[in-house]
Amino acid sequence: SQELEQSPQSLIVQEGKNLTINCTSSKTLYGLYWYKQKYGEGLIFLMMLQKGGEEKSHEKITAKLDEKKQQSSLHITASQPSHAGIYLCGADSNAGKSTFGDGTTLTVKP
Amino acid sequence: NAGVTQTPKFHILKTGQSMTLQCAQDMNHGYLSWYRQDPGMGLRRIHYSVAAGITDKGEVPDGYNVSRSNTEDFPLRLESAAPSQTSVYFCASSYGDEKLFFGSGTQLSVL
Numbered sequence: 001s002q003e004l005e006q007s008p009q010s011l012i013v014q015e016g017k018n019l020t021i022n023c024t025s026s027k028t029l030y031g032l033y034w035y036k037q038k039y040g041e042g043l044i045f046l047m048m049l050q051k052g053g054e055e056k057s058h059e060k061i062t063a064k065l066d067e068k069k070q071q072s073s074l075h076i077t078a079s080q081p082s083h084a085g086i087y088l089c090g091a092d093s094n095a096g097k098s099t100f101g102d103g104t105t106l107t108v109k110p
Numbered sequence: 111n112a113g114v115t116q117t118p119k120f121h122i123l124k125t126g127q128s129m130t131l132q133c134a135q136d137m138n139h140g141y142l143s144w145y146r147q148d149p150g151m152g153l154r155r156i157h158y159s160v161a162a163g164i165t166d167k168g169e170v171p172d173g174y175n176v177s178r179s180n181t182e183d184f185p186l187r188l189e190s191a192a193p194s195q196t197s198v199y200f201c202a203s204s205y206g207d208e209k210l211f212f213g214s215g216t217q218l219s220v221l
Contacts, residue, residue: 031149033152033153035152035153037209037210042143042145042155042158042168042169043145043152043153043155043210045151045152045153045154048152086209086210088209088210090147090152090153092149100210100212102209103209103210105209
């Protein structure tokens with residue numbers, strides 16, 4: 001089965017600092033999703049990556065999928081308190097199954 | 111602890127048939143939710159519950175019903191299945207605003 005390893009498990013940054021969250025798979029990823037979990041709102045879909053080397057940005061959040069399609073990173077520039085939450089990666093395998101990372105808890109200190 | 115248990119893993123329905131997807135958790139989590147995952151759209155929340163006796167609609171509730179009679183179980187019912195409900199369904203739970211724990215998913219095809 002495909003396992004997704006997310007790192008770090010938790011992160012505390014000062015407001016204004018940049019940060020990166022990683023999601024690594026032992027197998028090729030056929031679809032990689034990034035979500036943000038907000039209590040009471042469930043999971044908020046951030047971005048989806050499919051092609052090796054693909055990069056997408058939304059506001060101050062950038063997600064990349066490496067050329068081998070086994071690792072993705074989520075980068076936040078100039079973090080704000082509104083970025084705080086739990087970030088989760090999820091992936092499709094070529095067998096049509098999905099799996100999820102354990103999540104990264106982000107705290108942004110004002 | 112088994113965590114979050116979903117049954118069945120796979121199912122095929124004909125249009126108009128009804129069925130119930132089962133979700134059970136043994137971690138004493140208050141929050142339970144159902145998501146559907148479709149290609150290119152990621153997970154979308156269908157219904158959720160913050161405690162026994164309380165349920166709320168998510169993003170895509172139409173065509174689905176839920177109930178929460180106790181802490182452990184959160185069944186999702188399709189009363190009259192439609193081909194648009196072909197999807198992979200995930201049940202997830204959490205304790206308050208902590209990380210979500212996911213079931214292994216149910217792959218549902220509606221013909």
